[in-house]
Amino acid sequence: MRSPRPGYVYALAAAGLFGASTPAAKWLLSAEGQLSPWLMAGILYLGSGLGLGLMRMVSRLSGHPSEEAPLRGRDWAWLGAATVFGGILGPVLLLFGLAHMAAGSASLLLNLEGVFTAGLAWFVFKEHFDRRIFLGMVLILTGGAVLSWTGGNLRAGGGSSLLIAGACLCWALDNNLTRRVSGSDALQIAMVKGLAAGVTNTLLALSLCHVKASFLPCVAGGLIGFLGYGLSLMCFVLALRYIGTARTGAYFSLAPFVGALIALGMGSEPLTLRLIASGGLMAVGVWLHLTEHHEHEHLHEALAHEHLHWHDEHHQHPHDPSDPPGEPHSHRHGHEPLLHSHPHFPDLHHTHAHGRLES
Numbered sequence: 001m002r003s004p005r006p007g008y009v010y011a012l013a014a015a016g017l018f019g020a021s022t023p024a025a026k027w028l029l030s031a032e033g034q035l036s037p038w039l040m041a042g043i044l045y046l047g048s049g050l051g052l053g054l055m056r057m058v059s060r061l062s063g064h065p066s067e068e069a070p071l072r073g074r075d076w077a078w079l080g081a082a083t084v085f086g087g088i089l090g091p092v093l094l095l096f097g098l099a100h101m102a103a104g105s106a107s108l109l110l111n112l113e114g115v116f117t118a119g120l121a122w123f124v125f126k127e128h129f130d131r132r133i134f135l136g137m138v139l140i141l142t143g144g145a146v147l148s149w150t151g152g153n154l155r156a157g158g159g160s161s162l163l164i165a166g167a168c169l170c171w172a173l174d175n176n177l178t179r180r181v182s183g184s185d186a187l188q189i190a191m192v193k194g195l196a197a198g199v200t201n202t203l204l205a206l207s208l209c210h211v212k213a214s215f216l217p218c219v220a221g222g223l224i225g226f227l228g229y230g231l232s233l234m235c236f237v238l239a240l241r242y243i244g245t246a247r248t249g250a251y252f253s254l255a256p257f258v259g260a261l262i263a264l265g266m267g268s269e270p271l272t273l274r275l276i277a278s279g280g281l282m283a284v285g286v287w288l289h290l291t292e293h294h295e296h297e298h299l300h301e302a303l304a305h306e307h308l309h310w311h312d313e314h315h316q317h318p319h320d321p322s323d324p325p326g327e328p329h330s331h332r333h334g335h336e337p338l339l340h341s342h343p344h345f346p347d348l349h350h351t352h353a354h355g356r357l358e359s
Helices: 005-030 037-061 075-098 103-109 112-123 131-148 158-181 186-208 215-252 255-266 273-290
Strands: 295-300 303-309 329-335 338-343
Touching: 005 037, 005 075, 005 215, 005 255, 037 075, 037 186, 037 215, 075 103, 075 158, 075 186, 103 158, 112 131, 112 158, 112 215, 131 215, 131 273, 158 215, 186 215, 215 273, 255 273
Parallel strands: none
Antiparallel strands: 295 338, 303 329
């Protein structure tokens, strides 16, 4: 069986890239007469889609086409729903919230995405995680509340906090829906989502808000989108494949700390007791998630699907002459029932039910 370790690396890379994009986007929004929040949302995703499309074209022209499984059939419906929530609604809510909130505070508040992602994965999509993960969620949520609430009233910028929390909920829905297609080509998924969301938000911003766009801010926004949204989303999809939705969301919760650190370094926000307390609570919650260990005897039921794979313990199947040679490769294949025990996460092959005593 292949190690889930690549999933940790992909999730951390996704967190770092996205975390850095928040103060960068805030800086562009703060520049007088540059980009409106709605147009910025469109530019970020448009830069993501165009950049990844260029990567895909260069790869094919250089004789290295993707070996990943392409999107098929119902995959497009899952991806379409994910794009509406995560690519269109989420960025608009975030950037309207960012327009009236300090970047460091906004970055820490984005930890709510991990909480919402794990909550939906657990209660709606029935992905298993134990008491340790639940306690981590509570600590992260408490940190977000400390950041936004004082004296029984939302502090200045409380409306912005609600907008950013709404963005986190949209992205949580996006994460769980994208999990359904995470076995397919990650670059294709991120490219399609970026182009669809980018074109939609850019056209809406230009037509409904009658905004004007300067060339250089648009280029800067597109570059931020390519790195912080496009490459980050690619890494996120790959992490979903290895370690599941709740765990990937937990690792991704490190993104706000990256953003807060950059915001402090830029001098755009002072280091306050509230920021320290909130960050401390969130840090302990993330640590609980990162140090989880899960192992028990489990049964793999018969399954047929398509994704990039090696012939490990979970992939001992026959091949047709038409199947691609070498490893890793992608083709539709079947899994026979298998009973065994090893450390695992809810990846593509571990979606089994759990008993009360299994942790």
